Amino acid sequence: MEKLYDLWAKRNPEWEKRFEEPIFKTFADYGKGNTSLSETRGKIFGAGYEIFIIAFFIGLYFDQTRKLTDDKEERKTCGQAIQYWGNIETRGIRQTYGAIRDYIFAALIAKTDIDLIALDKGDPKVTPRKVVDALVEKMEEYANFGLYYMEEQLIDNPDYFFRDKAFLRLFLQFIPQQKEEEQQAQDSDDLPEEL
């Protein structure tokens, strides 16, 4: 039995082609293949999936999704399957961050309405493939919201993301107050660890 995580990690999520020029090619070296420091100089991010990750977390933290266009012609993939995200070694000063995949997966499991009981029972209506389809769809819809959000910011101010620490600032707004944060840490400690 192949792990659900592995099935999901083999996928290559899609996004709407309309974001290729204004976002993917502007902030990342999308379409350049292997990225090295000299080539990425001037761009904020390297591979295209980095922008996808950023967009995904924007959608996730706003807890907002947006359906992608049904027209398959108007969609593109990130170029690399999820299992390679954050693994690239030829990054110069950059660091690998493959661990992020676990958290994306965890978020998708948390946020997607799936019947794992039926899946474990082997219910033919709930196959691993269908579950992974649902996870990837959720992932794409979160990212799609994030991409639209970024586009809106750029329409309001074309320089928005070129300002100092712009992406970080975007995510700082989601950080809860210190007290809440401590409380949450406490809560997560209360979770049962054993079956």
Added chain:
Amino acid sequence: MIIKNLTIKNYRSYYGECSFDFTSGLTLIIGDNGDGKTTFFDALKWLLDPALEKADINNISEMRKSELEIGEVETVSVSMTFDHDGEKMIEKSFIVERVNEDKYITRSFSFKGYETQGAERFPVTGKSLIVRCFDSFIQRYSMFKGESTLNVFDDPDALKMLVDKLSDIREFDEYVEMTDEFEAKSGTAYEKECKNDKKTEREAHILEGQKTEVNARINNTRRDIRDTEKSADLFASRIEVLEKNQEASERYQELKKLIKAREEDVLQWKSRISAQNFNVNLLDKLWILASFSPILKEFREKASAFSKEKRRLHDLFVAQRAKEEGRQEVLDEISSLANGTSRLPWYLPDQETMQEMIDDEICKVCGRPAAKGTDAYEFMVAKLNEFKKHLEEKKKAQEEKPKEEELFVNRYIEQMHNLSISLGGSKAQDISELSGTIYDRLELLETFKRELAKAEEKLQDALDDKARLLIQVEGVTEEQLDLDFQNLKGFFEQKGKAEKRLVELREELRKAEALKKEIEDRYDSLNPGSSMAKVYQKVHIILRNISEAFKEAKEFNLTRFLFEIQTLANEYLERLNTQDFHGIIKLVRTSQDTTEIRLLSTNGRAITDPSGSQLTTMYMSVLFAISDLTSSKRDENYPLIFDAPTSSFGGMKESGFYNIIDSIEKQCIIVTKDFLDDRGNIDEAKIDQLTCTVYRIQKEAGFNQDDLSTIRTIITPIK
């Protein structure tokens, strides 16, 4: 020439008629800023400049102008009485008339002169008198406005011209030229005769060839010497400039190093700041998960809930199945009772008890004997066999029982639960601490930025220091200072090479000249056959000797004259700097036939950057020396007139200087603000030490500082 009186009338601030009398020694005219010192000097220059032959409306006293009624006229004039082969007078004047409220016209410009012969006074033109008695050339070496104009001798031809003008050496030139020509002509004639003379023909031709060759060599060598001297001079002057800037060069190098270090500092802070790549840290350092804790919690709760549910369903399922298995066994029991016999279950008594009863041949259940071969005995054996069979069947049945059906076929929920556990504990803690890390890093960035600002400020300070340094060494570029540092050594080497080459060239020249002399001697010692040639020979030898005698006399006189100037100048220099370091004046003749004044230390080394007062006293000493020599050689004397010559002097040096000038027998007129304190009061104690004539010039009290027509210079003789 001795100036006896100068009268200035209605000339700028000199309102009405203002008169100065002068002795043959020192006269001091003391005034503060704006009191009319420079006007005094300008009035004199205006009078003495023969080229200025027109009225200038700007020279009219504003005070007098303002008083004029319309139609009224007034005279503006400067006149001077002086002794120069008898008493003479010159006067420049013009008339000004007010034609209306705002308009003035000038007319009747005149430049008149008078000279006295015996008891008679004859009018002459002022211009001719000035040209005769105090021409512009002499003026150039007599009148100095400010300290900086004393450097007239920096012009390499200045001393030569002075020597020509003031000494009688120039008179030699005519004779040198004439005898030179005689010598050349007689030589040519003699050589021609020798070449035509059968006896000397061959040798004369050889000697002619040799002479041509040696002359060419001498010319070339002289040219080389001139060129090399120029190079050596050039290097020397560059070294002089470099040494002048040496301190600045060294300071510049220090500053350059400092600037480099500070620039590196700035760069380091900048790179530290740029290394804080906050945007990529979202991914690389997982900062994007700073807000992930609630979602992680949600995931773990969901995984936990699925897990719990799965266990609950599984337990239920297992219980159900167990219950069903229990019911089957009961049914089995019930069915054995139903065939009518009352029997113990197959497992009672147990196998050991049954074997014991058979061995003892007694039924221990009912207590009756059951001997071997009896029915009871057989019953017990059958019962034991049934027990064994039952055990075997049960075992077999256990083995052959079909696998029970499971409720869950997959373990995806367990995968989720495992992931949940792996993301818990320290990982969950790390994520919850991310926001703190981010804010710490943002704070660190602010610290870096503050450090950068400090480093940039320090860099700016160093850059400012550099700029100030460049302002101090005005006119010297940064590249030049840099180059200076590197070049100094190079120039020393080059100069050394040029000097070595000069020694060689001079030796070559000496040899070539000796050879020339030898050739000439051989010419002279030829023994021509013709009597005409013999006559030419004698004439040529005599004329050559005469020519050489004149050349040597000229050279000797020039050397002596310069030596005298130098000696006298050094005497003055010593007197003018009684208690101060002064160095030694050296007049150096160059190969370009010019003379330079150099200030050397007693060890013969040039003083590369003499102070302002050293230079001033050096120039003055040379001026005094020339003036002395002029009066002794030509019986002529010229006044020396200085406007503010001691601005670079300190107080001590200043009083010493005036005391010395006071004691020199030479007419000196010095216009100065020395002897005045900050409030414009005269230092009478110092004045008392002097024996000379002293005038105080001062603006009349009660003037309006915005109205020029209220300004008037008042002259007060103090001594």
